[in-house]
Amino acid sequence: MLTKRIIPCLDVKDGKVVKGKNFVNLKTAGDSVALAEKYSRNGADELVFLDISATDEGRKTMVDVVRKVSKNVFIPFTVGGGIGSLEDIRNLLNAGADKISINTAAVKNPELIKKAAKIFGCQCIVVAIDAKKVGGSYQVFINSGKKAAGIDAISWAKKVEKLGAGEILLTSIDKDGTKQGYDLELTKKVSAAINIPVIASGGAGSLSSLADVFKQGRADAALAASIFHYGKYTINDVKNYLKKQGVEVRV
Numbered sequence: 001m002l003t004k005r006i007i008p009c010l011d012v013k014d015g016k017v018v019k020g021k022n023f024v025n026l027k028t029a030g031d032s033v034a035l036a037e038k039y040s041r042n043g044a045d046e047l048v049f050l051d052i053s054a055t056d057e058g059r060k061t062m063v064d065v066v067r068k069v070s071k072n073v074f075i076p077f078t079v080g081g082g083i084g085s086l087e088d089i090r091n092l093l094n095a096g097a098d099k100i101s102i103n104t105a106a107v108k109n110p111e112l113i114k115k116a117a118k119i120f121g122c123q124c125i126v127v128a129i130d131a132k133k134v135g136g137s138y139q140v141f142i143n144s145g146k147k148a149a150g151i152d153a154i155s156w157a158k159k160v161e162k163l164g165a166g167e168i169l170l171t172s173i174d175k176d177g178t179k180q181g182y183d184l185e186l187t188k189k190v191s192a193a194i195n196i197p198v199i200a201s202g203g204a205g206s207l208s209s210l211a212d213v214f215k216q217g218r219a220d221a222a223l224a225a226s227i228f229h230y231g232k233y234t235i236n237d238v239k240n241y242l243k244k245q246g247v248e249v250r251v
Contacts, residue, residue, distance in 0.1 A: 005045035005221035040073035051081030070096020103128035104142040117164025128169040172202035179205030187217030
């Protein structure tokens with residue numbers, strides 16, 4: 001059985017780690033390089049670095065910050081935000097990223113997924129899906145959750161798998177920053193529909209919420225931010241709890 005992964009998320013704006021609720025009301029949570037180094041040292045399985053304002057501001061991900069972070073961590077490191085071309089992907093991989101996360105650009109140009117997977121390998125292409133419940137279905141949102149894409153999230157997950165994505169980073173906009181638990185229905189539906197790993201994101205709060213997303217949501221990895229940034233739990237706290245709940249993790 002593959003071990004489940006615990007992945008701290010660094011949402012970065014202007015070089016600083018920030019955290020909000022439902023993608024708005026952002027507050028500073030620390031220095032990106034210092035936090036990345038801390039989590040790498042303290043047992044995180046991977047890291048995700050998202051330059052959350054890059055797409056909205058029409059600029060590229062901050063390559064210099066990526067380079068600094070990559071020099072200070074020794075675990076797989078995923079980078080996203082403002083990535084719209086094969087050149088962007090190549091530049092970030094050359095700066096030290098292990099995987100690249102694409103979201104808005106993937107929706108607008110699905111062929112980018114296919115071409116990137118062919119050139120760089122499926123294993124380093126992550127498609128991020130930001131979803132919100134609208135009526136009775138989950139819909140994809142782009143531009144940092146500000147714009148509805150008019151696409152069903154489960155259908156989109158199936159399509160990106162066929163196009164060559166190696167992994168999906170699935171964020172519930174409804175649950176983001178609430179600390180009330182992951183959207184288990186969304187996570188389970190996407191996990192059941194595809195055969196590539198699903199990283200669940202949005203809503204980590206209690207230790208039991210992390211166990212639930214693995215046991216009920218069938219996620220392969222859990223992304224968390226606030227609970228780590230503000231010292232509610234350490235990565236060891238989470239992993240020790242999960243192990244007692246019968247969830248296989250790397251300790």
